[in-house]
Amino acid sequence: MSDIADRSLAYEGVKRIEWADRSMPVLRQIRERFAAERPLDGLKVAACMHITTETAGLIRTLQAGGASVALAASNPLSTQDDTAAALVEEYGAEVFARAGTDREGYYAHIHQALETGPDFVLDDGCDLVNTLHTDRTDLLGTVKAGCEQTTTGVIRLHQMAREGALKFPVVAVNDTDTKHMFDNRYGTGQSTLDGIVRATNTLLAGKTVVIAGFGYCGRGLAERARGLGSRVVVTEIDPVKALDATMQGFAVRPMAEAAVEGDVFITVTGNRDVVNADHLAVMKDGAILANSGHFDVEIDVRALSDMAVEVHHGIRPQTDEYVLADGRRLVLLAEGRLVNLAAAEGHPAAVMDMSFADQALTCAWLAASHASLSPAVHDVPKEIDTEVARLKLASMSVSIDLLTPDQEDYLHSWRIGS
Incomplete structure (x- = not known):
């Protein structure tokens, strides 16, 4: 039933x-x-x-x-x-x-x-x-x-x-x-930013957007955030992916440094505590925190709750404001869960x-x-x-070439030289 x-x-x-x-x-x-x-x-x-x-x-x-x-x-x-x-x-x-x-x-x-x-x-x-x-x-x-x-x-x-x-x-x-090439890159890239904009109505142009993780999801997010006029900072633990982000023109920083710069933070790593208490302690007033990884462990919500002296739930749909002792306000979207599905439609x-x-x-x-x-x-x-x-x-009415028999033979033969 x-x-x-x-x-x-x-x-x-x-x-x-x-x-x-x-x-x-x-x-x-x-x-x-x-x-x-x-x-x-x-x-x-x-x-x-x-x-x-x-x-x-x-x-x-x-x-x-x-x-x-x-x-x-x-x-x-x-x-x-x-x-x-x-x-x-x-x-x-x-x-x-x-x-x-x-x-x-x-x-x-x-x-x-x-x-x-x-x-x-x-x-x-x-x-x-x-x-x-x-x-x-x-x-x-x-x-x-x-x-x-x-x-x-x-x-x-x-x-x-x-x-x-x-x-x-x-x-x-x-x-x-x-x-993963399309769902993760194009789907997550668009729908995550859609969720953030629906929840906050923030203007992304001119903002510094920090993206934790540069796999297919992070890559899609970085491309689309840049397309909307954001300055994009990438954090990574994988040297190859960090190099890829650098060669594509994105700034690459450790999260400890990026935490001071960012206006919007998006986690897409699949790991826990990617944004932790140390990072939260140095963020700007009004910084927006969003997660697009599968589980709600990437942003340390418990640490954020412990640091807050006041919490304003539902100031906008799927938007909670945490007021810290020094007066700074950090904005958490979708309770740290998947922002693209909770605040938008996926x-x-x-x-x-x-x-x-x-x-x-x-x-x-x-x-x-x-x-x-x-x-x-x-x-x-x-x-x-x-x-x-x-x-x-x-x-989509898109046509592509087909191999000729000679091309098939060439690709499957080791005997043909230069």
Whole structure:
């Protein structure tokens, strides 16, 4: 039995789901293919994902392929209650999610999704897989395989695999080019700044924006912040990524130095305490703190709370002001959670089209191939990534060259010299 906030919101949810679907032509094509081929017939899928209009497109595609789906939220602040209602009332999925639920409710919903006894699991941050391996080991024997679609989740899965703790194969959907290159770079880059602007209505032109982490997400953020007229400072622990940022013209500093300069701070590292008490102690009055990494540990919110003599909650939507003893005010967005989903709507549907196409095709591949895979972290087959890119280009009316037979022979021969 689903647990959602308000079933009467279904009509509004359907309208928004259909709007997003217009920008997801690749997933629509796969849905039509799944409806004809039924690659997931009779399978149960449990998913822990952001419950947004774009995710609804994936759920409908899995259902078209014959799967029954139970869905829990991967972040309490990202759940769209109207989308959840539409999935239950109009599309026949089981959904366990309410916007703004507390930590206890969050994990209760994950447990409810697992109670369906899934054959496959789809995760966004590894909380569902972690729960299976800690609290619900009784269900491990029935789970055939899974997918993970975040950098943070893949890191956790690799740690589990190294320790021999992972009990079934999981595919790192996050690591496909059509996911991390576009979802992380273009999606996170745009939607994070969208969330910050919606929450604060600040002008980014002329501001110093400090971006912690220069992976695909950080790179996308830096490009877009610069495009809006910001001076961008990057902090990094990886010499290669720091060099990349430097060669692209961004200032690179340790956070201890950047903390004094910044007007807006955005964390996208996947690690904890990236902005800590020492950094908070030297920040400017009015500095804005936002996180776009998966978990709410990158900004030390507890330290910020301890330092504050007064807190003004909700001065704007998803905006809290912490007043320090010396009178400085630091502004925390979305409680330190994912600002692009809590204060905005997450990635544009056109970006999620590719990510969820990867996810859907990988599920179909797993249904046929899981028995041959070991309990480890596996890559998505290259042909799936290529097919998604091909379909996306076709939907955009973009044509590319094809190799001639002579070119194919040349590339596959070592005997032809200069």
